[in-house]
Amino acid sequence: MTQPETRKKALTIDPLKVSPPLGASLALLGVERGMPLLHGSQGCTAFALVLLVRHFREAIPLQTTALGEIETILGGTDNLEAAIRTLVTKSKPAVLGVCPTGLTDTRSEDMAADLRGIADRLHADLGEAWGETLLVHAPAPDFIGGLQEGWGAAVRGIVEAAARPRPRRAGHLTVLAGAHLTVGDLDALRDTIEAFGLTCTLLPDLSGSLDGHVPETWSPVSLGGTPRAALDDLGAASAILAIGEHMRPAADLLAERCGLPVTLLDTLTGLRACDRLTTVLTEVSGRSAPTAVRRDRSRLLDALIDSHFAAVGQRVAIAAEPDLLRGMVTIATDLGCRVPVAVTSTRAPGLEALPVDRLIVGDLDDLETATLEAGGCDLVIGPSPAIRAAKALHAPLIRVGFPQVDRVGSQHDCFTGYRGTRQVAFAIANAIAESHAEHHLRPPHPSPVEVPHDSDAPVAAG
């Protein structure tokens, strides 16, 4: 049991966190024809947009209510209504998600009430022209948590707006996918579910929208993602599977609305987590695990064995949001690594159970300084900006989480499921081995001076 520490410091240096509204926006981009609308000043949207673009390298639909000084002081409801009107009529999103920002939160606007009023007025005003747009309220204050909290709030908002009681649908799962799952993770999860003969609705589903495919036309809203129709049928399933602690509020609400059983798996990384998924799918499907899944498990066992050689006893410092952190700590410690320092973005339930020496709710400077204090490490796991800490610690960096701005294709990384766990185990072992290879077969201290070969050297007499 390691209680999370919050370092007493007024100055955050190199934040690990991004803002919750960014997370909420991203979740909304995982819905077909989704459009997030940040209620704040232009910069709130611009910064989030630029960072999302740098990470995904895709067009990111994201809008702003563009509050100015006057609206900030007098209240931004008019801007919000104008923005919604413009978007509904011009871009015709299937889901329009309104994400308040620190600015509007600070004014304590009663957004929920405002939104109801706006929806009523616009419905009356626009009539048919309103179309099928689902208006979602995704309240994720800037002040609490980071990406995953915003994401969770947006998904809960979608459930709130869309979920209705439906007849159960055998052999179908509604999967509430956490922010820690990449496109590659979602692909793998869907494949695994389908391998058991089940079907599923993923909410959100970035694997259809931000997976990097080249569309044939230009779209002002997200392309792909959870289909609009599926949102009405979130309750038409035999069970709810939620991935990540931060999906619990959404899962609980959906369960309450639709009377479905919930299974929440906090991570899908690590053998035990994958086994839990297998057990769940076996139960839901009534089928035994298919050959491919069994084979993948066996391959994972071999990968764990192969990887532990380089990994045992090595020190891994990790920075990630809570649910991603959980998975990374799990696989690192499963391989026999020690985690001297883990840094995360917020106090989340269950973190105290993680087998780490120190758990800090802090920033990337904490990662660097606390790990240095602890005697350094052999590997860093974290988002791209953790490269600075990794260099200072003379350790390689395995990039996970958000943002990853210095590489392409990160959304296709898969670090969950039997295969993904295998990949991350290999990645850990190889990163450590490659880093240590510099010193392999070299003396532990500066080498003695070479005795040069000279032909004048004394030669034995006999």
Added chain:
Amino acid sequence: MTQPETRKKALTIDPLKVSPPLGASLALLGVERGMPLLHGSQGCTAFALVLLVRHFREAIPLQTTALGEIETILGGTDNLEAAIRTLVTKSKPAVLGVCPTGLTDTRSEDMAADLRGIADRLHADLGEAWGETLLVHAPAPDFIGGLQEGWGAAVRGIVEAAARPRPRRAGHLTVLAGAHLTVGDLDALRDTIEAFGLTCTLLPDLSGSLDGHVPETWSPVSLGGTPRAALDDLGAASAILAIGEHMRPAADLLAERCGLPVTLLDTLTGLRACDRLTTVLTEVSGRSAPTAVRRDRSRLLDALIDSHFAAVGQRVAIAAEPDLLRGMVTIATDLGCRVPVAVTSTRAPGLEALPVDRLIVGDLDDLETATLEAGGCDLVIGPSPAIRAAKALHAPLIRVGFPQVDRVGSQHDCFTGYRGTRQVAFAIANAIAESHAEHHLRPPHPSPVEVPHDSDAPVAAG
């Protein structure tokens, strides 16, 4: 058109090549209950065994006829017979492959005749006890080519020993898989074939034998791989698909034996190669490409676009056996890279068409020195031992081919098909970008001396 050069040098320095009998052995390990037998001195087997173990990190069944001085001089047929007798009775392999070595080749033993004689005698002698063992002659002289040539010879030997005319079988492909395909490649190829509603026999099939799974029992022979029964039915297909130029002799023989049409694809890396595969599978299956394949193609287009930014104009030096080289040159140049130097192991058909500045049949020292002569490079692609050249060239190394002894899980790399091409495109772009990131936002020349902040500095009067 770049004609392959052979550097005039008596001394090979850091060979790229491994021995053809090693390649032949490896192919035989891709058959269920296979057992390669190297006809030579103990060392021939020991070296191959150690290297295969270091690469695959799996138990490698491999035996030797253990020729001593007397047998070397007087002829080793007795040892060969004794070895076969021991193996057939003790290990009961489904396929026992005899691979001559340089030693036995030099004596010009008529191995084929010897083997027929041995088989006759042992059949007579052992009767039922001979079991189902298929005796294969895999003549791959040490003196010509490397791993892929030995592999090709072994597969041709298996076809020679097993293939018989069979009724055609609609919707089934016999796939002759080249040595350049990893376990990950084979998994992907099978999945793609099956996505078209087809079935296939892969020969050899390392994805079942050397894929890193933890078996439940100890086996003296290979576990998994192409099933013994499938060898009798190599001709029971609607077509033959051969991957790699070096599979042509085996494919031609199988076509001749069984009257099947052959499609030979020299590589599966790069958009055009993947499109060719799609076209073949569309034709054979009579089905249009499934959604998943279309999606993967679209994702590849995006990956090519995302990756080209870092890759265009960069210089990539590559060392690989011919068919692997082809794939790597293809993707590197597709992305806009230039290949100043490519080194390969042997003169193989079609290499002169590769868009490289220099193509050298040589060793890893040629890779290093020729690339230095050409002005260096930004990236090296090659097997693990190419790390020395990469370091000398101050370039990162993407490891491909054989051997990869300094990392785990290399057999799960997939660099073929739409997905695998996407992965290698990302790998190239990321390796180059990470390497250049060292210099990013830093001046092109040594930085000027920092002016220290001092509080005594003169302050403006007004």
Added chain:
Amino acid sequence: MLSDRLAPVFDEPGCATNRAKTDAQKKAGCKPKGPAPGAAAGGCAFDGAKISLQPIVDAAHIVHGPIACEGNNWDNRHSASSGSDLYRRGLTTDLTELDVIQGGEKKLWKAIRQAIEKFDPPAVFVYQTCVPALTGDDIRAVCAAATERHGRPVIPVEVPGFVGSKNLGNRLAGETLLEHVIGTREPETTTPTDIALIAEFNIVGDLWQVMPVFEKAGMRVLSPITGDARYHQVAQAHRARASMVVCSQAMVNVGRKMQERWGIPYFEGSFNGVRATSEALRTFSRLLVEQGAAPDLIDRTEAVIAAEEAEVRRRFEPYREILAGKRVLLYTGGNKSWAMVSTLQDMGMEVIGTSVRKATDHGKDRARDLLDGADQKLFGAIPNAEMFRMLKDGEADIMLSGGRSQFVALNARRPWLDTNQERHHAYAGYAGFLVLAERIALTLTAPIWDQVNGPAPWDAGDTP
């Protein structure tokens, strides 16, 4: 009250937008009409101010606000440094709900102290953002006290995002420099050829491509504002003999006020391309001589220009044929709207259109002249869908723009090159001209364009 300090900025006489206005319009200030909710793009004033000041590499830049303002934003610029990388650290007070309720001044005070203790910077910039502005944190007072306490400048930058656009933020940053920085320190030595470059931010090393040329001509960049600047270099800008405003809308106020206060002549120019660079060098040499530099500076400068231009011509040869006649859609801003046109034309390319959204009148005129008076080639904002259509229909061979519009080109499967701040290559001056030519050539000839535009097997027609 913040608005009091904003009025003069909106009233910038150096601002072209403003000059063209009637008196009535002028009364309203040169503030552009507010952005449309639900149809806006672009950053806020804080964004603009941070862009302008962050290139001061040895200063600590502390963002006073909730996580959104810095957590989504730090180290996302490609300004390069030849020394300290303190400017790349993400420093913020990361306000929580409690801070908002209790007020954030005390936290800011501590944060400043921590930054100074950890990094010992010569100066600290503190950026005010929307939330603490709304709750009334008085960062001026905190900064004044901290300046006193720590014996070094702690400078308030009052730029809550809601006050306006990124461009306004640029100017507010300029005002901050004028109020707190420029003129606060004397150089160790001065020369008659000392110059200041205003609003050149050394994106991926642009500055370093022109520095050697200035050196060859015998001019010294006394004060880069603010690319690769040390704080003290900005503080001594008032001793420059002439200055150039490189990005015309950003920080034109700095050039004008330096002229007002210290009599330093300024001009608007660009390092985009050979012609613009030569013109900038000529103007500088003329101004410096007017200010008292030895008259042979003009000849020396001409000699440098002649040599550099000849070298560019020679080294451009390999690209000539590749680029000749290729059609470019240019979607950029500021004086790149015209300077890039001339650059691309010098490369033998055809500019089918340029966006003049953010250009001055002067810039629009120059662009129009370069495009033979073809007004239809001067675009405002092009809707993405229309841009997609133009590219998809093959009206251009390549688009040059910033990162935001890249996916319009890429999804249309057309070559695209980043010419804004996120690019990885420096295009300034003579050297940059060649780099740009190379990048365009490499991009145009990358084999992937054939591949991504080729038919899929299922579209080829001969398969089921």
Added chain:
Amino acid sequence: MLSDRLAPVFDEPGCATNRAKTDAQKKAGCKPKGPAPGAAAGGCAFDGAKISLQPIVDAAHIVHGPIACEGNNWDNRHSASSGSDLYRRGLTTDLTELDVIQGGEKKLWKAIRQAIEKFDPPAVFVYQTCVPALTGDDIRAVCAAATERHGRPVIPVEVPGFVGSKNLGNRLAGETLLEHVIGTREPETTTPTDIALIAEFNIVGDLWQVMPVFEKAGMRVLSPITGDARYHQVAQAHRARASMVVCSQAMVNVGRKMQERWGIPYFEGSFNGVRATSEALRTFSRLLVEQGAAPDLIDRTEAVIAAEEAEVRRRFEPYREILAGKRVLLYTGGNKSWAMVSTLQDMGMEVIGTSVRKATDHGKDRARDLLDGADQKLFGAIPNAEMFRMLKDGEADIMLSGGRSQFVALNARRPWLDTNQERHHAYAGYAGFLVLAERIALTLTAPIWDQVNGPAPWDAGDTP
């Protein structure tokens, strides 16, 4: 004829296998009976010779043969170097069919020249392999001529694989050193405490773990044979005052003949574990004093031993509880067969069995003593299937062995640690004892063993 030179090697009186034989057996030499075709494992004579000589780090090692002999084999040893890495290069004549037909001597001659031109090594070792031996390439003649031509030793190592086992190759390498290298150069200086270490190959730095201890005791390793050796160090080995044969079967001939020729006393010892290391130090100090070193060497050595042993005891504490009572299956060779037993027992572990396949009689006796005379704990070769069963049935908690048998343990899902040449950690001397304890502890406690031995979900019983 090669066999002429082989006979004395087979007749090695220092060889324990040989000493135990009847006269009739002795006549047949100590060559073990030939390996069984189809049921053999292990390397060839070339392999053994290369292992023994390649650690001479500054020499060029050229393999004269087809690609199999070097292409499958180069840089696969973990001998470490504090300087040159020439020994890690893969140098071979890579014989082709044409070379075989025409004879390979000319190619070898050129290859030697190229190696000397490129690397300028102090010496070149040329390894004869099966194919050129069969076709009759006279490498002795080529090497003699090359020595003359290039003014430095070019040394033939006649070890075609077919002449016998790896162990034979070790001895042939020793003969080569005795014939061509040792005694060919005088040291710059000598001391009364100069020693030679024979058959210590500095695997992943083993040597570096004992060097500091020798230094503390005041002994100098004049000649490491051959771990981390420079050629000249081996050449001057004849001036050592005492020598130790570290891996008992490999190169015992070198120790014996150095004693014969130069009167250098030798002993067989080990650096495996605390007891063996202390014993080696004691023996050296005794022999050196007998040879004329100052008698206080013995006290100094005892003081070092006492200090080191105390330090080991102290630092071993964290591992004591983890290792206590854990059962080890030891499957190794040479004098590790007994030395490792004592080491593991010192760690509080129970050795359930040790393989004495490659141990001398002396070694077997010591192992038997350590295991309380339990002969059933002394194994010969264990068939893989039986070893798998033992491990699967949980008879041992961990297996320590070489890379070849690892998969037996790993497929049985039992902890395994490499104690042979492919390991990544050095286990020699006092320091190595602690490293070994740490590695065993880490391996035993790695959570993966629980995981890989736990039931799969489909085996758990409560699912369909």
